[in-house]
Amino acid sequence: MTEPILRLHGVEQIYTSRNAAGSGWSTVRAVDGVDLDVREGETLAVVGESGSGKSTLAKLLLMLNRPTAGEVRFRGRPLAALGPADRQAYRRQVQAVFQDPASSLNPRMTVARMLGFIVRRHDLAPPAEVRAFLARQLAAVGLDPPESYLDRYPHQLSGGQQQRIAIARAMMLRPAIIIADEPLSSLDVSVQAQVLDLMRDLHQATNVGFVIISHDLGAMEAIADRTAVMYRGRIVEIGGAIYARPCHPYTRLLLEARLSLDPRRGRIRAMSAAARPEAVAAAAGGCRFRGRCAYAVDICARAEPALRTVGTDGTLAACHRAEEVGAEPIAI
Ligand SMILES: Nc1ncnc2c1ncn2[C@@H]1O[C@H](COP(=O)(O)OP(=O)(O)O)[C@@H](O)[C@H]1O
Ligand code: SF4
Numbered sequence: 001m002t003e004p005i006l007r008l009h010g011v012e013q014i015y016t017s018r019n020a021a022g023s024g025w026s027t028v029r030a031v032d033g034v035d036l037d038v039r040e041g042e043t044l045a046v047v048g049e050s051g052s053g054k055s056t057l058a059k060l061l062l063m064l065n066r067p068t069a070g071e072v073r074f075r076g077r078p079l080a081a082l083g084p085a086d087r088q089a090y091r092r093q094v095q096a097v098f099q100d101p102a103s104s105l106n107p108r109m110t111v112a113r114m115l116g117f118i119v120r121r122h123d124l125a126p127p128a129e130v131r132a133f134l135a136r137q138l139a140a141v142g143l144d145p146p147e148s149y150l151d152r153y154p155h156q157l158s159g160g161q162q163q164r165i166a167i168a169r170a171m172m173l174r175p176a177i178i179i180a181d182e183p184l185s186s187l188d189v190s191v192q193a194q195v196l197d198l199m200r201d202l203h204q205a206t207n208v209g210f211v212i213i214s215h216d217l218g219a220m221e222a223i224a225d226r227t228a229v230m231y232r233g234r235i236v237e238i239g240g241a242i243y244a245r246p247c248h249p250y251t252r253l254l255l256e257a258r259l260s261l262d263p264r265r266g267r268i269r270a271m272s273a274a275a276r277p278e279a280v281a282a283a284a285g286g287c288r289f290r291g292r293c294a295y296a297v298d299i300c301a302r303a304e305p306a307l308r309t310v311g312t313d314g315t316l317a318a319c320h321r322a323e324e325v326g327a328e329p330i331a332i
C-alpha cells in the first residue's frame with residue numbers, strides 16, 4: 001500500500017486552562033493516544049459525540065495545534081521537522097473548511113478580492129486573467145453563473161453559497177486533501193445534501209481526499225470510504241463497514257440512536273448532553289466506555305482495550321468483545 005498522506009502516531013493533546021473558580025488549573029486530554037493513517041484520495045469521516053476530540057484532531061492534522069506528545073507525519077515526514085519549503089508545500093496540500101462559512105470568510109471583502117489575494121500570492125494566473133480564473137473556480141463548485149458571485153460580499157450570499165466559496169478557496173491550490181470540521185452543521189438540511197454532493201463530485205473529478213467531521217452518520221455513510229468513531233479522545237473503531245457491522249458497542253449505540261429516530265441530526269448531540277462522557281468514572285486502567293456499556297465484563301475494568309484488527313474487512317476496534325459485538329445484527 002502507498003504511504004499515507006497523513007499519519008498520526010501516539011498523538012496526544014492535553015489542554016491546560018484555569019478552572020472556573022480561577023483557583024487552579026484543570027487539564028483535558030482532548031486527544032489521548034491516537035494512531036491514524038489518512039490515505040491519499042480517501043474520504044475519511046470522523047464521528048462521535050460533542051467533546052470527543054474531533055475538532056482537536058482536525059487542528060492537529062492542519063498543524064494549527066502542536067501535539068503534547070506523539071507525532072504527525074505528512075507523506076512520511078514529521079511535521080515538527082519540516083523546513084520552510086516543505087511547510088509551504090504542506091500548507092498548499094492540506095486545506096481546511098470550517099463549520100461556519102460566514103466567520104471563515106472576510107466580511108469586508110468581495111469574493112473576487114478575497115480569492116484574488118490567493119491567486120496573486122501563489123501566482124495561479126496572470127493578472128489579466130484573474131477574474132476568468134476565479135469564475136472557473138466558482139463554476140467548479142456549482143455557482144452559476146459564476147461571474148455574478150465575484151463582486152458580492154459574504155453577507156449577500158446564502159449559507160450554502162458561502163460554504164461553496166469556502167470550498168472553492170480550499171480547492172484553488174489543488175490540494176491533496178481537505179480537512180472539513182462539521183462543514184454541514186450550520187446549513188439547512190436540503191443544502192447539506194447539495195454540499196455533500198459537491199464534495200463527492202470534487203472527489204471524483206480531482207481525487208482530492210477529505211477528512212470530514214460530522215454528527216450526521218447517515219450523511220457520512222453515503223460519502224465515506226472509511227469512518228473513524230471517536231470516544232473521549234480515542235478512536236474506538238475505524239473501518240469501511242462500521243455501518244453494516246459495528247464492532248464497538250459505542251458505534252452500535254450511535255447507529256441505533258440514528259435508526260430509532262426520525263430524520264437524522266440532533267439525537268447524538270442530545271444524547272451527549274444526557275450522558276456526559278466525563279460524568280462516567282474515569283478509573284485508571286479499564287475501558288473508558290464501560291460505564292455506558294451493555295457488554296461490559298470483568299476484564300473491561302482492568303485492562304484498556306487497544307485498537308486492533310477485527311474480522312477480515314479491515315475494521316479496527318478497541319473492545320475486548322469486538323468479535324461478539326460485530327456478530328450481532330443491528331436492532332432497527
Ligand atoms: N482550547 C481549549 N482549551 C481547553 N479545553 C479545550 C480547548 N479546546 C477543546 N477543549 C476541550 O477538549 C475536549 C475536546 O474538544 P473538541 O476537540 O472541540 O471536541 P469535539 O470537536 O469532538 O466536540 C473538550 O472537553 C473540550 O472542552
Ligand atoms: S471493552 Fe468492555 S466495556 Fe469496553 S466497549 Fe468493549 S465490552 Fe464494553
Ligand SMILES: [Mg+2]
Pocket residue numbers: 054055056
Ligand atoms: Mg468540534
